[in-house]
Amino acid sequence: MSTTNNSLLAGSRIYVAGHRGLAGSAIVRRLQREGCESIVTMTRDELDLSDSVAVNEFFGDVRPEYVFLAAAKVGGILANNTYPADFIQENLAIQNNTMDAARHTGVKRLLFLGSSCIYPRDCPQPIREEYMLTGPLEATNRPYAVAKIAGIETCWALNRQYGTQYISAMPTNLYGPNDNYDLSTSHVLPALLRKMHEAKMSGASEVAVWGTGTVRREFLHSDDMADACVYLMNLPDAAYEPIVRSDTHAPLLNVGCGTDITVRELAELIRDVVGFEGRLVFDHSKPDGTPRKLLDVSRMDQLGWRAGISLRDGLEAVYAEYLRTASLSVARS
Ligand SMILES: NC(=O)c1ccc[n+]([C@@H]2O[C@H](COP(=O)([O-])OP(=O)(O)OC[C@H]3O[C@@H](n4cnc5c(N)ncnc54)[C@H](OP(=O)(O)O)[C@@H]3O)[C@@H](O)[C@H]2O)c1
Numbered sequence: 001m002s003t004t005n006n007s008l009l010a011g012s013r014i015y016v017a018g019h020r021g022l023a024g025s026a027i028v029r030r031l032q033r034e035g036c037e038s039i040v041t042m043t044r045d046e047l048d049l050s051d052s053v054a055v056n057e058f059f060g061d062v063r064p065e066y067v068f069l070a071a072a073k074v075g076g077i078l079a080n081n082t083y084p085a086d087f088i089q090e091n092l093a094i095q096n097n098t099m100d101a102a103r104h105t106g107v108k109r110l111l112f113l114g115s116s117c118i119y120p121r122d123c124p125q126p127i128r129e130e131y132m133l134t135g136p137l138e139a140t141n142r143p144y145a146v147a148k149i150a151g152i153e154t155c156w157a158l159n160r161q162y163g164t165q166y167i168s169a170m171p172t173n174l175y176g177p178n179d180n181y182d183l184s185t186s187h188v189l190p191a192l193l194r195k196m197h198e199a200k201m202s203g204a205s206e207v208a209v210w211g212t213g214t215v216r217r218e219f220l221h222s223d224d225m226a227d228a229c230v231y232l233m234n235l236p237d238a239a240y241e242p243i244v245r246s247d248t249h250a251p252l253l254n255v256g257c258g259t260d261i262t263v264r265e266l267a268e269l270i271r272d273v274v275g276f277e278g279r280l281v282f283d284h285s286k287p288d289g290t291p292r293k294l295l296d297v298s299r300m301d302q303l304g305w306r307a308g309i310s311l312r313d314g315l316e317a318v319y320a321e322y323l324r325t326a327s328l329s330v331a332r333s
Contacts, residue, residue: 008066008234012108013038015064017049017098018071023113023171025178026222027068030230040064044071050093052100059101066233067102067110069095073144077210077287079185080141091147099154103164109240110166111229112155114148116218116254116293117141118170126296129170129252138290156250165244169229172256172295175314176222177321189219192267193315193322196276206279207271211288213264213280218256218294221314224307228255231305239303256295257307273315 014031018024019041031039040062047058049071073090080087095112102110119127120135132152137145155166179190186194192209199207232240232253244251261269267280300306 007034008109009230010035011038012036012065013040013063014066014068015040015062016068016070017042017094018069020178021070021072021074022174022176022179022222023225024068024070026176026226027070027229030223030226034230049097050090052093052097055097055101056104059105059107063105064102065108067098067107068229068233069098069110069112071098072113074180075185076187076191077140077289080144084143087141088143088147091144092150095147095151095154099151099158099166102166103158103162108165109233110155110164111233112151112166112168113229114152114168114170114252115145116170116172116256116295117145117290118148118152119293121290125292126258126294127254128296129254129299130249132250132252140287140289152250152252159244159251160247165240167232167240167243167251167253169225169232169253169255170295171225171228172218172220172254172293174220174222174225175318176225177318179222179318181322188217188263189266189270192270193274193319196267196270196274197319197322197326199278200274200276204278206281207267207276208281208283209263209267210283210286211263212284213267213282214262215288215290216260216262216292216294217266218258218260219266219311219314220255220257220307221309221317224257224309225255227308228300228305232303235303253299253303254295254297255300256297257311258295258297258301260292260294261311269312270315273312273319 016024016027019028119131121138123131152168155168158164175189180186181190181194183191195207
């Protein structure tokens with residue numbers, strides 16, 4: 001984890017949108033470690049970011065100085081395929097309303113979280129930031145990706161037209177505390193962890209893994225992602241200004257660990273961590289998604305940030321937390 005000597009954030013009022021989610025909760029934890037005492041959070045029931053009137057009122061009342069925009073409608077292949085309209089419309093509304101209100105109320109810096117699915121399906125690997133909008137997107141999450149691309153362009157356009165200081169961080173696949181383990185909407189890592197845990201508990205002999213297992217993916221612990229986001233927001237002007245003032249490069253930074261593994265290797269690692277002794281059966285009838293997605297992290301590297309949590313350590317921590325949460329819900333019922 002990076003340490004921050006001159007924290008811009010420590011004494012400031014910060015709004016973390018989406019604080020109960022995987023990414024937002026990690027950002028709140030990281031800000032608390034930073035010594036931030038004025039962190040504002042709202043659940044979706046308290047503030048629906050797709051409601052522009054409510055968002056304007058909230059920003060007018062609270063006047064945050066820094067905003068981490070980690071609220072979004074998020075899901076795996078199944079959810080994206082089933083609700084494509086919700087994925088594009090809700091995400092466009094959330095980000096437009098938030099950025100618009102932030103601009104009108106003079107927010108100093110805003111960090112918009114996107115996702116690596118903004119890059120073309122078949123772009124060269126590792127993926128550099130400038131590959132955005134250079135080819136067709138993966139069809140299974142195109143509406144979501146288009147909304148995220150629009151968010152990045154909105155940051156850039158606001159910076160150029162109004163002199164705002166908004167940046168976008170594109171994390172690779174995340175995992176960590178508060179992940180989504182609902183099998184109808186979850187991503188590959190939490191879905192496999194849950195399936196293997198349940199198979200172990202029931203004594204099942206096999207677990208089905210979606211797709212061929214040959215596609216490659218990169219995984220980053222959400223605490224590493226949060227560390228990168230805080231690092232970016234804390235950058236001194238001399239390093240931050242060139243990112244938000246460029247006419248040629250979008251204010252966009254990949255956040256990853258720099259290495260990837262196949263879904264088969266991931267499944268085997270999770271099997272090992274969970275202690276499931278049965279077989280893995282690869283269901284070739286299910287979609288694989290993009291063949292490979294490894295982010296080029298040299299821009300973050302040049303800014304002085306690197307991921308620090310190994311996949312094995314991260315998985316062990318996440319499984320321990322999963323067991324704690326599961327035993328708590330059994331104790332409560
Ligand atoms: N998970 C990943 O692997 C991953 C990877 C790369 C990038 N990201 C990015 O990180 C961001 C957050 O993802 P996540 O995985 O943390 O998602 P998540 O766990 O599903 O959390 C999403 C959060 O957004 C809030 N939210 C959704 N709709 C809202 C609305 N209309 N108004 C107010 N709040 C709303 C939810 O609030 P409630 O809890 O109150 O419902 C929730 O706290 C997204 O932009 C995503 O693209 C995620």
